[in-house]
Amino acid sequence: MTHFCDSRFHPLQHSEKVALPEKFTFPFYYEPHELCVEAAKDLQAYLESQTDFVHNFGLDQTMEGLVIGKMFGVMVVKNDEGRIGYLAAFSGKLSDNNYLEGFVPPIYNTLNIDGFYKKGEAELNVLNRQIENLESATELQKAKDALKKSKALAETEIKAFKALMKAEKKKRNKKRDEAKPVLSDEAFQELFNELKEQSIGYQLRLKYLKYEWEQKIKQAEIELNNYLQPIADLKDKRAKQSSGLQKRIHQQYQFLNAEGEVKDLLDIFKDTKSPIPPAGSGECAAPKLFQYAYENGFKPIAMAEFWWGASPKSEVRKHKQFYPSCRSKCEPILGHMMQGLQVDANPIEQAISYEADLEIVYEDEYLLLVNKPHEFLSVPGKTYSQSVLTKMRAYLPKAKGPLLVHRLDMSTSGLLLVAKNERIHKHLQKQFIERSVKKRYVALLDGELKAKTGQVDLPLRVDLDNRPQQLVCYEHGKPAVTNFEVQAIENGKTRIHFYPVTGRTHQLRVHAAHSKGLQIPIIGDDLYGVKANRLHLHAEQLTFVHPITKEVLTIVCEAPF
Structure with missing residues (x-):
């Protein structure tokens, strides 16, 4: 791709042979259109051979410096002459630049040395240095030490004086008790008053001591x-300058949509759960592509984004693989920018129906185990209500209590345990809480795993920018442990048994795909791998103690793959 930098509009060779999509890509869940795949390969060929910039993507082990992989975006567009080509963008900065030949420009250039942002940033840096200098001053430390020393001395002296008072009180009490039998009433009363004066004297001395130290500490x-x-x-x-600078920056990010309407970041995020735009909003590839297309009269046809470089330590990112746009930053922005376009429906919000009766694998008077189909909810969701729970309520109209003892991810099929009354539910749930229930999952991995057995121990938390995806996080993540055992390797695929010790969301999927896990995603994993006809993960076996008979039950439901 020797002429990539000649223009920001890059022609596509096979556009005349490929049917254009009827609607624009839904950017948060999609399969890339054929033209987007061609555009991505074209851009990737340039990235592999280019000498226009230097950036450590983590692909060249000889390079030094911080490794920063990048999301790149391609948007297939039609120009005013009817020609089909694509625009290219990168997220954030690349090689410490916002502008690189061949790529669309940023919405706003924060790196402009003459712009208000850089000047404001310089002013904040001056304040930072002033604060650092004052906080590290020896005079400040001496003052802190003096206060600490005063408080310590006060505590020591007051404590010592209270001990003296206690000892003197003990002496007075002894003197009074010894004198009472031998002294006349008049003489004893005189002694009593004398001892009382001594007590009051000590109380006054304590009061003055405390006051003296309060003044010194003050x-x-x-x-x-x-x-x-x-x-x-x-x-x-x-803080005030930073807030003002941030607000001014947010106002500079002006986003067009297909109807010619303009909104800034503050307008876009004001009615969201986070009215203050997250850091980096508007810096992703997708908003840049839309903005450039609208400003230059290009008609958006389709879009795709891919990862280039080594995977971050927390996320699951595979070199050259397509990924959806981020939700926390891009969903509100693109929601505005796509207005006026015909966009594919969100497949996640489309009603999932399963008209057939669910397969009951085991049932008795107290409980049952049902085989949950893949891509079917365990419990009702926000946009549709049909689920295993609703079907079980219909199947067991007289049953009381929560029914489902545990859940499976929507994409996972297999055994779900159902209790027919609250007492049984409580007994079974206790076994899950105590981790005495033995679970076995079967999965197909998209590659050959060398290890035969082992354990993956990677703590997980939700990715706040891309719910419901999970991140590996050693600081805030919850413990997540999975044991595994390879069953067979055929045609470059690994059949494996997973034995989860914990039950975190997407635990098996992340542990399979992550660079610190097995490094091989489960076939059909649309979040951490590549989409296929289904996620090849199935809850195959459950072993638990029957709450009534006390018999150890092992129920098996073989995988359909």
């Missing part, structure tokens, strides 16, 4: 505050 606090207050003032000034 003075030390005043002296410390003389150093802290300028720091607080600078931090307050920094």
Whole structure:
């Protein structure tokens, strides 16, 4: 691709031979159109051979510096002459640049050294240095130490004086008790008053001691505050300048849509759950592609985004693989920018129906196990209600309680345990909580796994930017442990048994696909691998203690693949 940088509109060789899609790509769940695949391969060929910029994607082990993989986007468009080509974009900055030949420009150039953002950033950096200098000053540390020393001495002296008071009180009590039998009433009353005066004297001395130290500590606090207050003032000034700069930046990001309407980031996010736009909003590839297309009279036809480089440590990202647009930042923005376009329906929101009766694998008077179909919900979702739970309520109209003892991911098929009353549900749920229930899943991995057995231990948390996807996170993630055992390897695919110790969302899928896990995604995993006819993951076997008979039951439901 020697002429990639000649233009931002890149012709597609096979566009005349391929039927154009009737509607634009739904960017958050899609299979790339044939022309998008061609465009992506064209761009990837350029990335593999280019010498126009230097960026460490983590693909060249000889390169030094921070490894930063990137999302790249291609948008197939039609120009005013009716020619079909594509636009290319990258997320964020590339090689510390916003502008690179052949790629569409950013919505707003934060790297412009003459722009208000860089000047504002420089002012914030000055404040940061001033704050750092004041916080590291020896005078501040001395003032902190003086206050700490005063509090410690006060505590020591007051504690010692209280001990003295206690000892003196003990002496007075002894003196009073010994004198009472031998002294006259008048003499004893005189002694009593004397001892009482001594007690009051000690109380007054304690009061004055406390007051003296309160004054010393107060003075030390005043002296410390003389150093802290300028720091607080600078931090307050920094916060106000940062907030003002951020608001001004958000106003600079002006987004068009197909109807010619313009909204900035504040307008777009004001009615969302996060009215303050997340950091990096508008810097992703997709908004850049839409903006350039609208500004230059190109008609958007289809779009796709792919990952280029090594996978981040927390996410599952495979080199050259297509991925959807991020939800937290791009969903509100693209929701505006796609207005006026005919867009494919969101397949996730399309009603999933399963008209046939669910297969009952085992049933008795107290419980049953049902074979959940793949791509069918365990419980009702936000947009559609049909689920295993609704079908079980219809099948067991007299049953009481929650019924389902556990759940399976929508894409996973297999055994679900159902309790017919609350008492049975409580007994079975306790076994799940105590992890005494033994679960076995069968899966097909999209590659050959060398290890025969082993364990994956990677803590997981939800990806806040791309729900419901999960991230590996050692700081905030919940423990997630999976044991595995390879059953067979055929035609380059691995049949494997998973034995989850914990039950986190997408645990088996992430543990299979992640670079620190098995590094081979499950076939058909549309979130962490490549979409196929189905996710090849099936809950095949459950072993548990029957709450009534106390018999250990092992129920098997063979996988349909």
